[in-house]
Amino acid sequence: MAKEKLFEDFSKVSSKEWKQKIQVDLKGADYNDTLIWESLEGIKIKPFYHNDEAISNLNIDTKTTEFKILQNIFVQDVAKSNAKAKDSLNRGAQTIRFTIENNTISIEELMRNLPLENTYYFNLQFLSTDYINKLEQFSANNKYNFILKVDPIGQLVKDGNWFENLEKDFENLNKINTKAATPFLTIKTGIYQNAGANMIQQLAYALAHTNEYFNRIENINQSITFEVAVGSNYFFEIAKIRALRILFNTLAKEYNHNFDCKIVAIPTKRNKTLYDYNVNMLRTTTECMSAILGGADVVGNLAYDAIYHKDNEFGDRISRNQLLVLKNESYFDKVNNPSDGAYYIESLTEQLAEKALTLFKDIEANGGFITQLIEGTIQRKIKENAEKEQELFDKGKEVLLGTNKYPNKNDRMKDDLELYPFVKQNPRKTLITPIIERRLAEKLEQERLKNE
Secondary structure, X not given: OOOOOOOOOOOOXXXXXXXXXXXXXXXXXXXXXXXXXXXXXXXXXXXXXXXXXXXXXXXXXXXHHHOEEEEEEEOOOHHHHHHHHHXXXXXXXXXXXXXXXOOOOOHHHHOOOOOOOOEEEEEEOOOOHHHHHHHHHHHHHHOOEEEEEEOHHHHHHHHXXXXXXXXXXHXXXXXXXXXXXXOOEEEEOHHHHHHOOOXXXXXXXXXXXXXXXXXXXXXXXXXXXXXXXXXXXXXXXXXXXXXXXXXXXXXXXXXXXXXXXXXXXXXXXXXXXXXXXXXXXXXXXXXXXXXXXXXXXXXXXXXXXXXXXXXOHHHHHHHHHHHHHHHHOOXXXXXXXXXXXXXXXXXXXXXXXHXXXXXXXXXXXXXXXXXXXXXXXXXXXXXXXXXXXXXXXXXXXXXXXXXXXXXXXXXOOHHHOOOOOOXXXXXXXXXXXXXXXXXXOHHHHHHHHHOO
């Protein structure tokens, strides 16, 4: 029996015909003014997308079936961190990221009896060739899969100072690179999003950040990890992660690098709120969905109470379970390249990549990323965009439910703060003005706390 062709009796409708029909239905209203809006990135969003409009073949391989659930662990007490890692892996985490502040942490104690089949990230808050050599040696001897996260430029961006200085930091990186059998370079781009940069800036700064390493480290032969923050603009965030992979591969080819990048995605802090904090779970769920569909290799969640509570078992469990539901009950890991063929996402991806590449070229033409950090250009551009976004929030045009829209006036938080949830002031001498992460709701929340 011949397979019935259900739609063969219907004629194709072109995008031009759709626009004509829409124009009739608008009854004289202007199509562009009424139905097309522009994002903060300067991207015009159309009411519909059609396959007869030119969209390049982007050819992005997003292996959604392989994404891993990440558990973050800040290491202070080694025995407790080891126990937490075991518990997290038993409860569904697939990879662990240890954040280590100093070189006194015992690798042997931290890794005691942890399974070999998982991947372990080491987010180092210092730069020590000796400690990195120890990690490399331990990994080789015990057949562990380690990925190190070293980012001196990220240190400069966040702290305002290098670990030591530019020359010494890159001398150490080159020493590490000559011996490295383990990926060690990470581009920490989350700070740009959390400080208020728009998506084009985030992508361009990530690319310029990477280019500094390509220029200053000889013969990089290990994959590079990107650490990105994901916001609540659902489709844009999917496109952002896809565009990042395109841009990295484009840049890597210029240096004859044939390795891919790894993308670790975490929800942003910028839209998280102190009041009506349970809404944070809804925000992080959609943000994790964007990360998965965009092709992040590893996704870690942010606990709903992370901005005002210390790490706790309940917050960690809920945040991990959100990812387990997406993976095991929503089947987000069953189809590769899920965004392919979605004309809207394909168009966003292409536009974000093109605009970010243009901005990247401008940065390089004006001295490069480090030079523009020292001159304060990057900080100024981020601040300008953050102020635009803050103004929209203050006027109620950027909505955070439960905070500047439908707030619960009976909420009381003053006695529930274990952590200071606002920007901390730490005046000191720095080489550059550091880029400061700031949440949109901070000013409003401070006023509410005063009035409790």
